[in-house]
Amino acid sequence: MNYDEAKIKFVSTWGSLGSLWGINKAMAQIQALLFISTKPLSMEDIMEDLKISRGNTSMNLRQLMDWGIVTKEIIPGERKEYFTTEKDVQELARIIAKERSRREIQPVIKVLKDVSSIKDDGTEKTKELIKQTKALHDLTETADDMINKIVNQKQNWITKSLLKLIK
Amino acid sequence: MNYDEAKIKFVSTWGSLGSLWGINKAMAQIQALLFISTKPLSMEDIMEDLKISRGNTSMNLRQLMDWGIVTKEIIPGERKEYFTTEKDVQELARIIAKERSRREIQPVIKVLKDVSSIKDDGTEKTKELIKQTKALHDLTETADDMINKIVNQKQNWITKSLLKLIK
DNA sequence: ATAAACTTTCAATAATTATTGAAAGTTTAA
DNA sequence: TTAAACTTTCAATAATTATTGAAAGTTTAT
Incomplete structure (x- = not known):
């Protein structure tokens, strides 16, 4: 190869x-392209390389910037805008985990909390609903916490030592 | 409420x-319904409750069984088939993590390994591609390992103590 | 102020993915 | 073996999601 x-x-x-990490194909491909590029790329560069339209490129770059994964680079003397992505995988993972948590997991945790807090009317089905959604709430919250904690460790060593710990 | x-x-x-966990809406809804049900449900029950067609119900139940999340229950004397889902959230998380890893993460890890193993031709761009895909490979593999290890612990205490450890 | 260089927006369209429903298939009881 | 009760399959269709491209918008240089 x-x-x-x-x-x-x-x-x-x-x-x-x-x-898998909740973004669309074009968005992920743009990020991938920037991730292995040795220099910032312009919209032209990206369009040409991925063979996608100007509009599509523009929209997806904006989304990547909203996520905080891609930043605009101003090159002095150049009229075009150039783009770069976060190059450190650890930091990338941190940003993605944080954003997914905020956008998707937190709202679900809230719903699970609300649902599991309804008044127990004594019927079996209500008891089951409360019990099961509570279990799901606890699991989701714990998992979300863990992922954020792990990923927030800037140093890689802690990940490795944790891994050994639980082997 | x-x-x-x-x-x-x-x-x-x-x-x-x-x-978020890589399955479609109907599939997730069927699972949710079974998860809070106090007794096994028939295809009729599910169709009626979720207002989806017979075909849809049948196909998604099969997928849930393929995942190992739902099982067919035979009720003596009954002609219909009944279905139940795994009720323990910890076990549910274990199954889902394992399946996602197998179906989606492992293939990606393989590609990252292949790509990062190309011959270094000495050019800057090749060096960058190798370096970045290798970093991604290591991160993905470590994360996948961790999630599987964590989720494979049957006991909940280990999750809690780990959480404390990294606080 | 003008025009060239560039980016954004968004209605139209294409591509993808989910859903239906009816025909074909299967199982069970008599 | 037949027929009723039930499930599966799959081509057609609907719903959703992504993409285009051109017009409108913005910035910069003169």
Whole structure:
């Protein structure tokens, strides 16, 4: 496998993985492209490389900036805008975990809390609903906390030592 | 909020959360329904409750069984088939994490390994591709390992103590 | 103030994914 | 073996989501 093949494989795989971390294909592919680029890329560069339209590129770059994963780079003397992504995987993971938690997990935790807090009318079905949603609430909250705590550790060593601990 | 409202809220929320754990809405809703049900449900019961077609119900129940989350229950004397879901959240989390890892994460890890193993031709761009995909490979593998290890602990205490450890 | 260079917006369209429903398939009871 | 009770399959259709492209908007240089 040569450079070009490897690049295409990486970008398309990372793109299809987008669903795993809750973003769309084009968005993930743009991020992948920037992630392995040695220099900032312009909108033209991205459009051409991924063969997507200007509008699509613009919209997805904005979303990536909203997530805090991509930043605009001003190159002196250049009229075009250039873009770069966070290059440190640890930091990238931190941002993604934080955003997903905020956008998707927190709202669900809230619903689970509300649902599990309804008045117990003594019927079996109500008891079951309360019991099960409470269990789900606790699990979700604990998992969310853990992921955030783990990912917030800037140093990689703690991840490795934790891994040993629970082996 | 009364029982019926709470039930609807839970089922629809859990359904829209499906994307977070990589399954579709109907599948997640069926699972949610079974999760709070005090007794096994038939296909009729599910169709009626969620207002979805027979075909849809059948296909999604099969998928849930493929995941190992739902099991068929034979009730003596009854012609219909009945279904139940795993009721223990810890065990549910274990199954989901294992399946997602197998279906989605492992294939990505393999691609990252392949891509990061291309021959270093000495160019800057190749070096960058290798470096970045290797970092991503290591991160993904470590995260996947951790999640599986954590979730495989049957006892809840370890989760709690781990959480304290990294606070 | 003008125009060139560039970016954003958004209605139209395309692509993808989920859902239906009816025909075909299966199982059970008599 | 037949027929009723039930489940599965899958082509057609609907719903959702992503993408385009061109017009409108913005910025910069002169």
